[in-house]
Amino acid sequence: MAELVEVLLRVAVVLLAFLVVPLLVGQVEHKAMAHMQSRVGPMYAGGFHGWAQLVADGVKFVQKEDVVPAAADRTVFKMAPAVALLPYLVAMVAIPIGPGLVGQDLDIGLFFVVAVMGVGVVGTLMGGWSSANKFSLLGGIRVAAQLMAYELPFVLAAASVAMAAGTLSLTGIVEAWNPWWLLWQAPAALVFFVAGLAELQRPPFDIPVADAELVFGPYTEYGGLRFALFILAEYAGIVVLSALTAVLFLGGWHGPWEDQVGWLWTLAKTGLVAFVVVWVRVAYPRLREDQLQRLAWQGLVPLVLFQLAVTAIGVVVMSS
């Protein structure tokens, strides 16, 4: 009985975090991006500096009509937002924010999280295919191309840190982490972050939703709540990517007074990475399709292969 209550409690906390933290990231994006562009962003919703803007957006989305295009593949069209959103919820379950503070500690946590994150992209692909719209289809194809190109460096970067730690458990990786890994695993961290951005289709890798060419790519035909779910998936993706980068490469809860406030360290590092996601969006223009592919195959893949070699040498030297 106590076990059941504990499981329910953990699930409830993860669900709450899943619903709240992406909104926080969204609000930070609204305000930080506005100030980076010398604007002020939302100012009215909620009274104080527009803090309730995303709540207001949500209410608006709920009120919208539920439209399915006549030619669309109805079932797939309706399922797509859920397929896009749920993997990030599932991934959140396995990410630890403190020693023991984890939804479910898995032995193969890293493998699980990376596999599940790949599924999220399938939701976008489904949306693009089932909308019966040329923009959606082209967007979906671009998503697929991007997934093919960036999944490889993403997984290899994660593999590098798993090799260094000698475990696939996320908790185990954080426990094995050492400050000098910041240097040793720096290329992997960079590749992981960049490839993660590309998988989330975040700017500057947002060519699948390039509004000047494709209206809104795979999401063109979506409106109301379904559209909101896709957007929520994007922000949940940022949270998962930031948390993973913090846990794998920035040492999770390691920091001063880690015994008392370790979880705060994880959250702070996650927030920092999420801010960089927003920052990068403001600073850089969108990559063209060919530039995108060249960066993956000629930049990230060789770099991460080099990193794997360096990690392997390091592991052998240290174990001998």
Add this chain to the structure above:
Amino acid sequence: MSFPGKGLLKGLAVTMRTMTKRSVTAHYPDALPELPPRSRGVIALIEENCTVCMLCARECPAWCIYIDSHKDTIPATTEGGRDKSRNVLDRFAIDFSICMYCSICVEVCPFDALHWSPEFEYAELDIRELTHEKERLREWMWTVPAPAALDEGAEPAKEITTAQKAAERQGRPTP
């Protein structure tokens, strides 16, 4: 010094620097904008100065000025004199849905009856209500700023010298 990725770092630095500075947003409904003194907000009318010469209405390229008047007769003040006649302004209206703010009417008016006011908050829900009559145009006259001061050492305006001379002739003290 140049190294790979320098441009990328520069981009990040620019956005971060902008974020720490104050934004340039004008908080309009909460704070009124600071307009230059001669901004063309709306055309104001001093009814008393208007002689119904119709120059403004005829010069207006958009035909947005409506003027109605009638002739009024002032009886002669002396025995056997001639009755005087003058034009009385009945209606002066400007349709601001047609007006293109070219300022020709203001410039062409020989009696300084038309002026630019910086007032701009006169939006309406119906386009027909954008035709404003002379009462409204007269009210805007209060928002017309005083003319800019003359340059130092410049000759005083002709009107002022004339008025001063006239006052001196009548033996009144002048400022």
